[in-house]
Amino acid sequence: MENKKIGIIGTGNMGGAIAVGLVKSGFISASDIFVFDPKEKNLNEMREMGVTACKNNKEVVQNAGVFIVAVKPYHIEGVVNEIKPALTSDKIFISIVAGVGIEELTKMAGENISIFRVMPNTAIALQESLTCISTNGNKTEDKDFVIELFDKLGKTVEIPEELMAAATVLSSCGIAYALRYIRAAMQGGIEIGFGADMAQFITAQTVKGATELILQTGHHPEREIDKVTTPRGVTITGLNEMEHKGFSSSLIQGVLASYKKIDNSGK
Ligand SMILES: NC(=O)C1=CN([C@@H]2O[C@H](COP(=O)(O)OP(=O)(O)OC[C@H]3O[C@@H](n4cnc5c(N)ncnc54)[C@H](OP(=O)(O)O)[C@@H]3O)[C@@H](O)[C@H]2O)C=CC1
Numbered sequence: 272m273e274n275k276k277i278g279i280i281g282t283g284n285m286g287g288a289i290a291v292g293l294v295k296s297g298f299i300s301a302s303d304i305f306v307f308d309p310k311e312k313n314l315n316e317m318r319e320m321g322v323t324a325c326k327n328n329k330e331v332v333q334n335a336g337v338f339i340v341a342v343k344p345y346h347i348e349g350v351v352n353e354i355k356p357a358l359t360s361d362k363i364f365i366s367i368v369a370g371v372g373i374e375e376l377t378k379m380a381g382e383n384i385s386i387f388r389v390m391p392n393t394a395i396a397l398q399e400s401l402t403c404i405s406t407n408g409n410k411t412e413d414k415d416f417v418i419e420l421f422d423k424l425g426k427t428v429e430i431p432e433e434l435m436a437a438a439t440v441l442s443s444c445g446i447a448y449a450l451r452y453i454r455a456a457m458q459g460g461i462e463i464g465f466g467a468d469m470a471q472f473i474t475a476q477t478v479k480g481a482t483e484l485i486l487q488t489g490h491h492p493e494r495e496i497d498k499v500t501t502p503r504g505v506t507i508t509g510l511n512e513m514e515h516k517g518f519s520s521s522l523i524q525g526v527l528a529s530y531k532k533i534d535n536s537g538k
């Protein structure tokens with residue numbers, strides 16, 4: 272691929288976060304990122320970062336060799352119809368749209384386009400995303416570029432497309448599940464004496480530490496938990512009470528409910 276300029280179609284929560292992460296990463300100069308969104312407010316935020324705001328989606332695709340579609344599932348078909356006249360075989364089409372498969376995207380865009388399904392999470396703005404990437408017989412050169420691009424925005428894993436719904440739940444929704452844990456722990460912390468700001472800082476840094484213990488050692492969480500749970504101690508008393516109230520079970524059921532929602536709606 273000759274043209275390594277990047278397009279983003281839809282600069283809402285995710286498209287905007289991708290633009291922010293890309294600019295921070297220095298992978299590409301801000302003016303070589305081309306975006307469109309019907310919301311003027313979103314476009315102005317992009318302009319303030321030095322990103323190039325286009326008049327429409329077709330202009331994005333005309334300028335960019337690789338473009339990321341970040342619109343809601345019910346807008347994807349309209350977007351593809353709009354950009355079709357600019358879709359030449361040298362373009363790389365990346366969709367982050369949940370629940371819309373490569374087969375469906377190929378039907379919309381045509382056989383000769385290199386299509387990737389990619390599932391990041393909102394931490395992409397901080398270059399801390401976990402991004403799952405599915406390829407489908409794409410050229411090695413295209414695949415290498417897409418992986419290199421998302422490697423600049425966090426960690427990437429390549430997965431078979433059949434796991435994309437599971438990836439959406441565990442990584443993209445997972446950010447929200449983890450934040451809800453933080454909020455709940457904070458609420459407990461406030462009741463036992465901390466102000467909200469201090470409760471937030473202590474909880475967030477503690478979660479970061481727990482995460483690093485797992486990421487840096489590769490240990491199973493329970494191995495690290497064993498080091499905290501003094502016999503007849505404070506931690507095991509709290510943990511067991513959480514389990515009596517359904518902590519693990521409710522998390523697992525939540526993950527499955529999210530997964531079922533994707534499967535059921537296809538969106
Ligand atoms: N939010 C997340 O954490 C994640 C989301 N995703 C996927 O990313 C996609 C976007 O989600 P999210 O960013 O949360 O949604 P948002 O609604 O925040 O962003 C989508 C943006 O696209 C705009 N838009 C609507 N129609 C068009 C169009 N024709 N051309 C260009 N832009 C358009 C919307 O404008 P308007 O509001 O005016 O319609 C909006 O600003 C979804 O498909 C979702 O499944 C994937 C991973 C994580």
Ligand SMILES: O=C(O)[C@@H]1CCC=N1
Nearest residue numbers: 369439440443444538
């Ligand atoms: O909740 C949703 O549908 C989107 C997809 C993954 C994260 N947000």
